[in-house]
Amino acid sequence: MLPLNAALFLSAILFAIGTAGVVVRRNAIILFMCIELMLNAANLAFVALSPYAGIDGQVIVFFVIAVAAAEAAVGLAIIIAVFRHAESVDIRNFSLLRW
Amino acid sequence: MDFYRSHWVLTFLVFAPLIGAVVALVLPAARARWVALWTGVIELLVATPLFWTFEPVGAAMQNEVALPWIPNWGIYYRLGLDGISLFMVLLTALLLPLMVLGSWTYIKDRERVFYAMLLALTTGVMGVFVALDMFLFYVFWEMMLIPMYFLIGVWGGKDRIYAAVKFFLYTAAGSLLMLVGILYLFSRYQALTGESSFAYGDFLSLPLTSGEQAWLFAAFAIAFAIKVPVFPLHTWLPAAHVQAPTAGSVILAGVLLKMGTYGFLRFALPLFPGAASADTTVLLFMVLGLIGIIYTAMVAAVQPNAKRLVAYTSVAHLGFAVLGIFALNVQGIQGALILMIAHGVSTPMLFFLLGMLYERTHSYEIEDFGGLAASIPIFALMLVFAALASIGLPGTGGFVSEFLVLIGTFRVQPWIAFIAASGVIFAAFYMLPMVQRTVFNSLTRPANRAIPDLCGREIALLVPLVAIILWLGIYPRPILERMEPSVGRLIERVETSRFVSTPGEAVVASSASSSDEGIRE
């Protein structure tokens, strides 16, 4: 069995990668994927922690997966809507709203 | 009469204009000025008997009331009248009908809103002078900003928006700090007694350390100093005056500025006597008042715009008031009070006259005039009179007040009084050239020959002012004796704590002395 620290470390790494991705990537879909990465990092943490903190952790993961699915549905729809206007999903093109 | 023994007279005076404002808004535009005039006349008629029903004996607040408003916060509808507020109330009531008359033909558009604003403004001002609940006071204090803001901003001159916003922001900025101060007092009171109260009388008995006093005094003093206005905080005033319509200038100079000096006398001094009578405070305000007297007089002298000139003279005059207040003796403070009244009639008279001139010539620039005594002699007569009253010629209220202030100041700070007295020279230095270039010299502008002299309405609105100016100058005693008990109590309060206060130690500000019984119902 993996030690807890290793699992948590992995989850932290994943979370950081996701965060960094949101900051540096330009493609809306990739951004969304990075966010999914963050959520799943959290899921990993929940799962890893559940032996110590209780079985709730594993239940929570299912909730999160469901939420992520809903988000994905809505998010992809929004990205499509945006794509219709700009013929692009590069977020650098979207700055009608600023200042 | 019971009416004059109870709070109803004050309640009436405060809210009658508001009702008038609503009526003016509802009726057709052509009626608005009549509604306003009648409201003003009734207001004046109701207010006038106060002069006699007010009992000059004893220092107690009169016509007091305390009705619960927001009881869970200890907020009450508390009104009261004493010798300090009495004359401010009378002055406000006097100016209201005159302002309506002064705007009679001046205001040609949106009359309904104009007169409604004017009346609402009067409500606010009245309220400030009679409120004895700090919350109520603050509400009135702020509430009057809005109508004034509209008066300047809608019916003002070219740069009206700049002036209106400047006026609003200055005043609001100052008063918000005061609000924190009020709340601080409130929470101190609550911590001490476990009860919620905003009552002025309750706050008077709060023991405050000298550090607290200093900060709270600063918070209050800044709010009032802006309103007065005291020297470096005065620049909103000329801007507002120049742009405001006549009635706006009149009420601004007549009573709004007095709210500042009134605030010092009613709140800043008695609530924080230790801080107010500290040597540095006194010296600071005296020096600022002094700068106001000399510096603004000089600045006034070079103004090409007659209204701006008069606006600066207001600063100079109120510099005397500040001097008198911080002399903290009976001559100084009574002098300041008389000055508030005297300035409250002489400067409005000047503004009325300039407004009348503006209606005829559409200009406030001095160089557009000259020789008007030949074409409109009665106007010239009135202007010369008002100017002389403004520079404090003996026989007018200005002299009595300045003389008292100087005596009061001289007793504590001879050198400051000495320099301040040179204000009489500077007063002539700014006022006479303006008068000369307006009504004397040769009549060079052909357009100015054909203008009509003052009409009956205009004369009728000036004559009461003339009469009051002379009355103040010749027989001020009835006024002085009505003020004296209240002023005496104020001074006693300040004096006792001046010697009690030591750094870092809580000062029970003379709550034990019998002198407070009057305020704390």
Next chain:
Amino acid sequence: MTLDFASQADYLLALLPEIVLSLWAMLVLMVDVFQKGNRVEASRPVVAWLSLAGLVVTAAANGWLLTIEEAAVTGMVAVDSFRVFVNFIVLIAAALAILISIGYLDRRGINRGEFYALLLFATVGMMLLGAARDLILLFLALELMSVALYVLVGFDRRDPRSSEGALKYFLLGSFSSGFLLYGIALVFGSARSTNLSAIVPLLPSLQESPMFLIGAGLLLVGLAFKVAVMPFHVWTPDAYDGAPTPVTALMATGVKAAAFAAFIRVFAVGFAGIYNEWSVVLSWLALLTMFGANLIALTQGSVKRMLAYSSIAHAGYLLVAVLAANAYGAAAFLFYLLVYTLMTAGAFGIVIANSRGANELNKLDDYAGFGWREPLLGAVFSIFLLSLAGFPLTGGFIGKLYILRSSLEAGNVELAVSLVLASVISYFYYLRVVVVMYMRPAPAEEANRTVLLTGPGQLAMSVSAVAVLALFFVPGWVLDVAQRSVASLFTVPGTFFGLGP
């Protein structure tokens, strides 16, 4: 009636308002589907009225909650008067949003029944958010609310601004959800529970645990994002600006109210034991928010965007109440939220009234002469603006006063003074709208512009304005209710902030 949550059925009762509203939202969806054969045509107004009726029914159910109490404060769902109060605010916000959207959606060609259904779902999310005493419920409520809102923001998919706003809101919103969730995970890991009432007793031991503190910090970030505290506000102006205005109104009022309620529950009540740890940074965030938002609002040329920044600034004021972390603070917070909801929704209503056709442009200059052209709406707008500025005669003043009072009570004199100074800045831009409305002459071609707010909308605005005034003149009752509503809040064991005298 007492709930002990031992039986699962009690949860049904505890969640009655949310359940009612969820069902009603589905009903709305159905009715919309069945009222028209062809999906292209616009929904009838009846859908809007039906949604409103749903809100009324929910409100009734919500009121009924007052009659029941919990056996212990350990349930996942809080059943207390605080929640009831917050729910009412959320419902009012939703109702106002619906009222101002009548007619507006038609004009933009987006009058679809889903709009109302989504709006109601979002409302359910908000209500749950105010009720959550468990971090997972909090997360779910937040997501329920957010997902519905992502759609609503981008509801006008033909408008690039709307879509763009939705994209940004979505990306950043789920980004912040990630932080929140990770925070929950860490808290869960260190406290072995996600239930606040279970965490509170452990706080003294958790004080030293970096894992817990980091978790709490991430929670703080997640909530700060939703209430739009600087610097986590970056999405706010864009999303508010891009969203259809009724949605903006809902986001600025209901969302903020619900998220702040959660903030209070989690931090002021739950994590009160580590007050010293989070209060300092939150104070700085409050300062940054008050000054930063007000300063930026100064420079805005669009009224809608200006109001967006204004709502950020108000988040700063509300933080001051949260930071007071005492009963006064919570009561002040509730009272302020109520006033804030009325005046902010009202202000956005006027923005709708004065918008030009389908064009959402809302430049300051477009308001020239508005006050004289539309005396009623002008006056109403002035009342809202003055209330936003915290001027006497309006409920905003009492609210601000209450916050100041609670802040002074808690000894946060510096925060109180800062709040006041920040308000001075805000005076300028609120007043500027009044200036333009009354003191600048309207361009000649504007003379015949009509107001794009239907009768119900106008009525709602007027009632809100009267309510804002009433909250100044007769606030006693509401103050009482607010004070009583927070009474139960601080009975959680382990909190050391009891009710004041």
Next chain:
Amino acid sequence: MILRVQQTAETVVAEAQAGAFEPILLGLIVLLPLIGFAINGVAAILAARTAERRRWSSSSHHGGSEGEADEYSNETHSVMDAEPTGVVPWTHRLPSLVAPGVMLLAFALAVANLFGMMGVELEEPIVRTYWSWIPVGELQVEAALQLDQLSLLMTLVVTGVGALIHLFSVGYMSHDPGYPRYMAYLNLFVFFMLVLVLGASFPVMFVGWEGVGLCSYLLIGFWFSEKANADAGKKAFIVNRIGDFGFLIAMLLIFVDLGALGYVEVFERAPQLDYAGPVVTAICLFLFLGAVGKSAQIPLYVWLPDAMAGPTPVSALIHAATMVTAGVYLVVRASTLFAMAPAASLLVALVGAVTALFAATIGLKQWDIKKVLAYSTISQLGFMFAAVGMGAYVAGVFHLMTHAFFKACLFLGSGAVIHALHEAMHATHSHADAQDMRNMGGLRRYLPITFATMAIATLAIAGVAPFAGFFSKDEIVGAAWIGSAGELPLSQASLFGVGGGTWMGMIAILLSIAAFLTAFYMGRLMLYTFFGPNRTGEAERQHLHEVGWTMSVPLIVLAVMSTIGGFFNVDSLVPIVNLFSPFAFGGDAALHNWLHPVIIGAEEVWASNTAAIPEVHHASWPILLAILVGVAGLVLAAVVLKPQLLGTPEETPAYEGNLEKVLYNKWYVDELYQRIVVRPVWGLSRAFYSVVDRGTIDGIIDGVLGRGAMLLGLSAGRVQTGQVNTYAFIIIVGVIVVLGSIVVM
């Protein structure tokens, strides 16, 4: 006005001591001119309301409108602006009756009081309190009048000379459109002047003090349409205000140090102060500053010559006979205080003497007949101050009185001359200056009465025995000589380290030279005006004629008074002067005896603070010297000056040589003041406005705070780039900060 007589206890006491004397309608004396003012004022307003408009409409076809009038001197207006024909409206007829009428009544009342007071030995002043004026705490100022020997004397002068001048004005001004206004101002002036002299306390006196200044201002600028006139009025007012500032400070000092402002209390308590101490010296110096302003002494004399812009009767009344002497009155009134402050007194005397000489030199080279008289007035006032400064209070008052007679006579005479010239020039539409002596000459043939009266007055002012000026001036110069011999109390004092005796010797010399110059320039005035060929012009000469009775009667009366006025105070102890004892009115040194109760306070102060004064030795040589300089001046003028060689202003330049240029330009004092005072003050004021008010204060508020907040907002708003990456980055930064701070805490 309420004339409730509230008799204070003091009044009762005073009356008990006063024996049977009861002031007769004291209040009415003051009130009468005020009533006159009210009536004339109403007439003026009504006249203005009806007539002014008509005048403007008619002036367009009235041949010469303003452009033409501007070339005339100030006086032109009285003629030019008159209604050419038509019925005189009632508003112009009524003042002719009312104005002189109230003055005559007031004079009659004053005389009645005089007789009443002569009947009793009045040691204490009678104070009548009418109402409590400014009662605040310890400060109790009553609206009270005080009747004593000095105030009664002043009242007599004011009402007597005033009545004559009012009468003269009826003839002089009745054709002016502003006639009722003029009379109203004149009445108002007399009212304030009476308040000044009768007031029972310093503040009440100050009312009159500023009031007369106001009337002076209004009357100087009476023909306001010309900027020069209005300027002159303004200058008078502002310069006077500098003096008033001194008066004000003196009052503050008196109140703070003595606790009262009423004369009776102040002079009772004054001896409590340190003799020659800083306080009393400061009080006296500030009082003197007030006096300097009002009485046109160095350095504040500059307004008086300009004040000649007013109508000539005004110059006679205000700027010669009454108002300008108020400073002298003040010093005499406060003699107890001045006696306490010997150094200040000496300074008073010195300033007076220097002014006397200085003004006399300027008078030598003026061509404007009124300017000569104006400088003469300044010079004579200098004599008075020299007298009261040396402690010779009665001499000062004596000269004040005689000066009122002869200077009023001279001014009115000059007015008659100007009036005659005006009418002549008006008839021929000449534009020549009617006040320039170069346009006169030989007028004695055309204006015989005027000539005779003015000649008498000239003899009087030159100090030729037995005319009035001889006695009064002699007494002053005599006092200076006596003082230089160490026989005055002030001889023991010192100023700037120099003894009083020495100073008084210098003063005597200065005054003697001044007296000599006085005689010379007066002789010059008479020669150029009345002798030699007539330079008015052929056509104009036809129109020259003597003035009407309303103008000549006052002249004659004043000439008579100038002749016999000296006999009110003939001191039998003084050699030569005592030759006139048989003619003296009211016994030996009547004025001395009369005024003795007023200055007794000063004498008591001296008695207790200075060494015993040796017996006064009156030598005869100073008297002879005085007579000599007077006569010599006149003779020299007659010998040196050649009126027959004088030409019109076009032919004769105003000055030749540098000395004359400097004298003609009045030593360039006006220019100096302009440069070192007026312009810097204006410049500073402008700088204050633009640099401090606009630049600094508004700069900080609008620029730094206002624009600064805007810029701050703009730059803060720059983070809102619209880019999701940026936003995410900002959030990350926020997260790091929050986490860091929470963990660190």
